[in-house]
Amino acid sequence: MISVNPGSELKEKVTSSIFIGAxxxxxxxxxxxxxxxLRESWPIWSQVGIxxxxxxxxxxxxxxxxxxxxxxxxVSTLWVAGGALLIAAPMGFGCAIFxxxxxxxxxxALLRPVLNMLTGIPSVVYGFLGAAVLVKFFEVxxxxxxxxxxxxxxxxxxxxxxxxxxxxxxxALRSIAPEYRYAGIALGVSRQYLVLGILLPxxxxxxxxxxxxxFGRAMGETMAVLMLAGNTLKLPVxxxxxGEPLPALIALELGSATPxxxxxxxxxxxxxxxxxxVIAINLGINLLLHRLQKGVNSV
Amino acid sequence: MKxxxxxxxxxMGFFWLAGLFILVVLLAIxxxxxxxxxxxxxxAFIMGSPAGLPLGSEGGIxxxxxxxxxxxxxxxxxxxxxxxxxxxxxxxxxxxxxxxDIINLLVQSMxxxxxxxxxxxVYALAVVxxxxxISLLAGGLALAIMIxxxxxxxxxxxxxxxxxxxxxxxxxxGVSRFYTLYRIIxxxxxxxxxxxxxxxxxxxxGATAPIMVTxxxxxxxxxxxxxxxxxxxxxxxxxxxxEHISMNQAYATALVLVILLLLINILALSLHSLQERINxx
Amino acid sequence: MNAxxxxxxxxxxxxxxxxxxxxxxxxxxxxxxxxGPSGCGKTTLLRSINxxxxxxxxxxxxxxxxxxxxxxxxVKNVSAIRRQVGMVYQTPVVLPLSIKENVLFxxxxxxxxxxxxxxxxxxxxxRQVALWNEVKDRLKRPAAQLSGGQKQxxxxxxALAVEPQVLLLDEPCSSLDPAATxxxxxxxxxxxxxxxxxxxxxNLFQARRIADETVFMLEGEVVExxxxxxxxxxxxxxxxxxxxxxxxx
Numbered sequence: 050m051i052s053v054n055p056g057s058e059l060k061e062k063v064t065s066s067i068f069i070g071a072x073x074x075x076x077x078x079x080x081x082x083x084x085x086x087l088r089e090s091w092p093i094w095s096q097v098g099i100x101x102x103x104x105x106x107x108x109x110x111x112x113x114x115x116x117x118x119x120x121x122x123x124v125s126t127l128w129v130a131g132g133a134l135l136i137a138a139p140m141g142f143g144c145a146i147f148x149x150x151x152x153x154x155x156x157x158a159l160l161r162p163v164l165n166m167l168t169g170i171p172s173v174v175y176g177f178l179g180a181a182v183l184v185k186f187f188e189v190x191x192x193x194x195x196x197x198x199x200x201x202x203x204x205x206x207x208x209x210x211x212x213x214x215x216x217x218x219x220x221a222l223r224s225i226a227p228e229y230r231y232a233g234i235a236l237g238v239s240r241q242y243l244v245l246g247i248l249l250p251x252x253x254x255x256x257x258x259x260x261x262x263x264f265g266r267a268m269g270e271t272m273a274v275l276m277l278a279g280n281t282l283k284l285p286v287x288x289x290x291x292g293e294p295l296p297a298l299i300a301l302e303l304g305s306a307t308p309x310x311x312x313x314x315x316x317x318x319x320x321x322x323x324x325x326x327v328i329a330i331n332l333g334i335n336l337l338l339h340r341l342q343k344g345v346n347s348v
Numbered sequence: 349m350k351x352x353x354x355x356x357x358x359x360m361g362f363f364w365l366a367g368l369f370i371l372v373v374l375l376a377i378x379x380x381x382x383x384x385x386x387x388x389x390x391x392a393f394i395m396g397s398p399a400g401l402p403l404g405s406e407g408g409i410x411x412x413x414x415x416x417x418x419x420x421x422x423x424x425x426x427x428x429x430x431x432x433x434x435x436x437x438x439x440x441x442x443x444x445x446x447x448x449d450i451i452n453l454l455v456q457s458m459x460x461x462x463x464x465x466x467x468x469x470v471y472a473l474a475v476v477x478x479x480x481x482i483s484l485l486a487g488g489l490a491l492a493i494m495i496x497x498x499x500x501x502x503x504x505x506x507x508x509x510x511x512x513x514x515x516x517x518x519x520x521x522g523v524s525r526f527y528t529l530y531r532i533i534x535x536x537x538x539x540x541x542x543x544x545x546x547x548x549x550x551x552x553x554g555a556t557a558p559i560m561v562t563x564x565x566x567x568x569x570x571x572x573x574x575x576x577x578x579x580x581x582x583x584x585x586x587x588x589x590x591e592h593i594s595m596n597q598a599y600a601t602a603l604v605l606v607i608l609l610l611l612i613n614i615l616a617l618s619l620h621s622l623q624e625r626i627n628x629x
Numbered sequence: 630m631n632a633x634x635x636x637x638x639x640x641x642x643x644x645x646x647x648x649x650x651x652x653x654x655x656x657x658x659x660x661x662x663x664x665g666p667s668g669c670g671k672t673t674l675l676r677s678i679n680x681x682x683x684x685x686x687x688x689x690x691x692x693x694x695x696x697x698x699x700x701x702x703x704v705k706n707v708s709a710i711r712r713q714v715g716m717v718y719q720t721p722v723v724l725p726l727s728i729k730e731n732v733l734f735x736x737x738x739x740x741x742x743x744x745x746x747x748x749x750x751x752x753x754x755x756r757q758v759a760l761w762n763e764v765k766d767r768l769k770r771p772a773a774q775l776s777g778g779q780k781q782x783x784x785x786x787x788a789l790a791v792e793p794q795v796l797l798l799d800e801p802c803s804s805l806d807p808a809a810t811x812x813x814x815x816x817x818x819x820x821x822x823x824x825x826x827x828x829x830x831x832n833l834f835q836a837r838r839i840a841d842e843t844v845f846m847l848e849g850e851v852v853e854x855x856x857x858x859x860x861x862x863x864x865x866x867x868x869x870x871x872x873x874x875x876x877x878x
Contacts, residue, residue, distance in 0.1 A: 058706050061524040068441050071433035075496065076454035082461070082469045082493075089472055143366030151363050160367060162617055163374050169547075169613035170377065171554025173582040174602050177589055178377065181598075208373060215370070239352070241359040262460075269462025271557035272586065296464045296557065303468065303561045308476045320468045324461055331460045335453075444686055517722040517784070520679055521735040521791055522711030531734070536725050629773060 083324070090318035092311070093117060102318055108282050108298075110312035117315040119322065121284040125199060125292030126323070129274055130267035132203030132288055133210055134260055140207075141214030141263075142256065146244055148215065149222035164212040172209065176276035179205035184277065197279035200288045205273045210263040217262065221255020222248060254338055261334040265327040271296035295323045381606055385599030393600055403567060404587070405594040409601055415484075415570035415578035416553055419563065422488025423495055423552045428545065431499030438500070439507035440515075440525050440533065459497035466494045467558035475562055485574040487563020494558055495548040502544025506537040509627055540623035543616040550612035554605065556582040566591075581605045630698070632657035632795055632825035633678060638692035640673055640682065647673050649849045651692070657794070660817060660826040662840035662857070664833060666872070670849040671829040675797045678827075679714040680707050697794055712739070715788030719800045721780035723772035724787075728764050731772045731783055735791035754786040758816050778809025782816070789820075796820065798828040802835065814839050833873065837861055845869045 087094075093102055097117060105118015148157050179201060187196030225248055233243040249256075279291025280301065293301075299316050306312040396408025434455065442448030470490040474480045510533050518528040534541075556564075565577035566587050585605060588598040631654035638651040648670045655661050663671045676682035678694055680701055694701045701710050712735070724731050732751045733741070741747055751768065755761040760782045764775075772783055781801055788796060798817075802810040817826060818839055830836055836843050837857060844854040845866075853866045864870045 058708070061526065061708075064524070064526040065441050068433055068437040069447070071430055072437035072442070072451050073447070075430040075434045075500075076451040076458075078493065078496070079454050079458045079461070082465070085469055085472065086465070140366050140369060143363050144370055147363040147367035151360070152367055156367070160370055162614075163371055165617060166610055166613050167370065167374055169550055169554075169609045170606055171556070171582055171609060173554065173556040173585055174377075174381075174606055177585055177598065177602055178380070180589065181595070182380070211370070211373075239356045241356045241363075242352075245359070265460050269460070269464070271462070271464045272582075276586070276590070296462055299464050299468055300557055300560055303471060308472075317468065317472070320465045324465045327460050327462060328457050331457060332453075335456075513718070513720065513722040514724055516681070516718065517724060517787075518734070519681060519684075520711055520716035521738070521788070522708035523735065523738040524708065527738050532724055532726070 083321070086317050086321040086324070090314050090321055093314045093318040102315075103322065106284060110306075110310075110315050115311040115315070117311065117318070119295065119298070119315075119319050121282060122293055122295050122298050122319070123322070125278065125285055126268050126294040126296075128285060128288065129199045129202045129206060129278060129292065129294050130264050132199060133206035133267045134264055136203060136207035137211045137214055137263065138260060141211050141259075142218055142249075144211075144215045145218035145222060145256075146249075149219045150240060150244055150248075164215055167208075167212045172270060172272040173276075175205050175209050176273040179273060180276040195279070195291075197277055197291055198289045199278055199285055199292045202274045202277040202294075203288070205277055206267045206270060209270065209273060210267050213266060214259050214263050217259030218252070218256045221252040221259065224255070225251050258334045258338050261330050265330045268294075268330075269296060269323065269327050271300050275300055295319050299323075378606070378610075381599060381603045385596075385601075385603035388596045388600035389603055394604070398567060400594075402591070402593050404584075404597060406597075409579075409581065409584060409597075409604065411568060411570040412579040412581045412584040412601070413604075414572075415564075415568065415580045416582075418484055418570060418572050418578060419487050419491055419559060419580055420549050420553050422484065423491035424545070424549060426488060426492035427496045427499055427548075431496050432503055432541075435500045435503035435507060436529060438504045440529050455497045455500045459501060462557075463494050463555055464557040464561075466490050467561040469493070470558070471561050480575055482563060482565065482577045483575045484563055484570075484572070484578045487559040487578065487580075490558040490562045491552040491555060494555060495552050498548040498551060499545060502547065503537075503541050506540030506544060506623065507533060509540065509623075510536045511627070536626065537623070539619045539626060543619035543623065546612055546616040546619065550609050550616070553612070554582055554609055556580075556586055559583060560586075581608075630657070631655055632697060633827070634693075634695040635674075635678075636693045636695070638674075638677065638690065638694060640670075640677060640688065640690045642685070642689075643687040647849055648677070651851055653844060653851060653854065655795075655825050655827055656842075657825040658821055658823070659841040660821050660828060660839055662836035662843045663827065663829045663846060664831065664836050664843060664872075665846035665852075667831070668848075669846045671846055672799055674846075675716070675799050675827065675829055678795070678797060679711050679716050681711075681716070712791045713793050714795045714797060715785075715791070715793035717781070717784050717788055717796070717798045717801050719803055721777055721784055721804070723775065723780045723783055726772060727769045728772045728775070728783060729768040731787050732790050734787060739791065750790055754789045755783075757789055757820065758782040758786045759812060760786060776809070778805050778812060781805060781809070781813060785813070785816070793824070795825045795827065798826070800829055800831060803831070810835070833861075845872060847872070 102117060102119060103123060104120050106120045107116040107118050109116045148160060152160065183204060184196035184201055187193060187201060229247055229251060233247045274294045275297045278294060278297060280293045280297060281291045282293055285292035299320055303316055306316055393408045395410050397411055398404040399407030438448050438452055467490050470486055474486040474489055475482060480486050514532050515528060518532060559580055560583055563578055564580050564583035568577045568579045570578040581601060582605060585598055585601045588594055588601060633655040635651050635653040638648060639646065640648040651674065665671055673682055677690060682688055696710065696713055704710055724734055729751050732754050733747055736750055752761060755764065760779060763779065775783060802813055814835065820826065840857045842855065843857045843860045845852045847868055853860065853864060853869045860869065861873060864873060
């Protein structure tokens with residue numbers, strides 16, 4: 050009654066080749082990007098060198114001879130992102146603990162979409178509100194000429210990365226085997242003590258992973274820092290100084306850099322440094338979590 | 349003992365505070381934007397073009413809305429097929445294999461690439477080398493590259509969430525993986541996949557950095573010409589504020605942008621819940 | 630002729646040996662039950678016949694399995710094997726389609742397009758599993774609405790729709806009530822006319838009720854095989870006797 054479908058084996062081979070091909074080519078995009086950045090910035094690496102570029106404190110790429118050192122921008126990037134984590138981590142962990150352990154179910158059900166919607170607000174709006182409201186507030190309250198600073202940027206970045214910290218940390222807490230909770234409750238300790246003493250240490254790796262991912266995000270964010278960090282090329286000396294993180298540098302100067310010039314190449318070098326830093330953090334965290342996976346949660 | 353009770357109380361208070369903080373932030377942002385921008389959003393604003401002196405201080409943002417729609421459409425068209433194919437490969441064809449692990453890693457790493465770097469790449473590739481100039485096409489390409497990993501990750505998750513038993517039963521009848529994908533898996537995961545794609549599109553609509561360097565212009569007609577620059581909502585907001593053109597228009601633009609994105613997010617969330625209900629049946 | 634021959638068959642999962650030195654023959658037109666305690670390898674054996682066992686990571690096999698004289702290991706197109714060897718799982722699995730489309734899932738793939746032919750396949754297969762009268766008025770309704778026993782019968786109908794020569798069942802009644810079990814046992818005895826049926830079961834009573842021959846397995850090896858009556862009343866092997874009298878397993 051039913052005939053064997055003679056062409057089907059070939060068809061299946063062709064379709065699976067299409068899938069494999071598409072997947073392989075698309076994922077090679079990342080490598081293509083990195084290689085491209087490397088190629089465009091090669092003269093910088095060969096002439097100025099890695100330490101020269103990363104450690105150079107002067108950025109004047111259009112004079113002759115051009116001086117390209119991104120150390121102040123590098124410092125700004127790390128400072129603004131680190132600062133954001135400092136502010137966001139306690140709140141983020143606290144909120145994650147609240148959602149995982151203490152929140153009444155209807156409230157938790159409300160808060161999760163809220164987190165989702167916070168991530169949906171574009172960075173330019175965060176930057177705009179930060180600049181229009183926060184910076185103005187600093188200027189008025191502290192009588193400053195300009196309220197822009199790394200701190201203002203850190204503050205807004207903290208709000209931006211907060212939902213990511215919360216979601217990832219909550220997942221880490223929820224994935225702890227329930228036996229640990231039962232054991233703690235059986236001992237008669239308060240739930241707060243249970244959380245701090247037992248659950249947090251167990252969820253440590255996941256939560257650190259959440260922080261690392263947030264750090265990567267904060268480092269790569271452009272609009273918020275563009276509108277809040279002050280955009281000076283000087284090395285920032287305090288959290289309240291102005292600075293220009295790498296993303297802002299690239300965004301501001303790319304349009305005016307002549308393709309092929311040292312300025313142009315230096316911007317690509319900066320981009321390469323930025324993306325490698327973020328990828329290194331993400332990969333590092335992945336490896337760390339992978340290796341440590343065997344310990345904690347397999348009860 | 350009393351010490352313990354006090355600490356416990358403080359901690360509980362902190363946790364509640366942290367939880368409610370999130371809610372307060374969202375409500376504050378929305379409320380403030382409505383308060384400051386609401387009065388200036390009317391049909392003339394939405395349908396009109398920038399006017400006044402300096403340009404943009406009066407009039408509307410219609411070209412920016414059009415531009416954003418074009419950019420998002422282009423990003424969708426360029427990224428949807430590679431995204432779905434890659435996700436289907438990871439979940440159906442290559443699952444567990446070495447190649448799939450590598451591809452998975454590459455895609456997840458791509459998700460972490462800062463959007464400005466994507467813009468940088470497309471700038472050199474398309475704007476300069478290919479000679480497209482600052483154009484809708486370049487912007488669409490940059491956004492497509494930016495959202496590709498997002499689509500792959502969410503689609504793969506949606507596909508993997510489909511009950512494994514269906515695949516087992518289908519396999520034992522000797523049908524091809526593609527047939528099972530097309531008749532069973534894809535329809536079953538459709539709502540979840542759409543949710544993921546919607547979120548990716550929202551992400552593209554709000555992105556400023558990549559289009560700033562590849563597509564956006566301060567004033568343009570946004571007629572859909574591929575090699576012309578376009579206006580876009582997020583960039584327009586940035587310009588209105590940065591060039592001190594008009595705070596009122598800026599707030600209004602921000603409000604429109606946020607409402608658009610919140611609607612997209614809400615729609616995506618409902619599709620996601622729908623998918624969860626389907627999966628548990 | 631034996632519909633299924635297993636020759637010097639060994640399987641490994643990683644470094645662990647799962648099946649050792651299996652030599653068995655299964656006749657067409659008969660029901661053979663495979664019994665044994667949990668973990669003795671019954672399911673692995675079944676899945677090796679339709680080559681779904683190899684989908685697990687780390688699976689290796691040695692030796693040969695022949696279905697209707699042709700080696701399943703050597704054949705290039707695995708899908709052809711799976712057509713000839715139908716499989717029904719422990720948990721009743723219905724595809725998220727209508728009842729009618731469940732049955733037609735395989736035939737559509739294999740090229741059946743004619744409407745009349747499709748309708749006759751659906752009626753034929755559903756009659757064979759005694760479902761036709763129960764569902765004939767709601768063929769387009771989702772199969773998910775059926776009861777457990779009905780789902781399992783639908784799963785059998787679905788397997789029958791691609792005209793297999795062998796039907797494998799892995800504890801098909803373990804999640805069903807006695808009434809549903811009875812229905813399935815009855816239809817299996819009727820299907821034997823055209824099929825070689827191999828059923829893994831942990832229910833010794835079931836084996837006694839429906840199987841012509843029974844195989845007793847223990848720790849990956851075949852201990853004894855014989856006509857069901859004889860195996861249960863006067864088994865040759867000490868271990869078989871022990872298992873049957875409930876000493877272990």
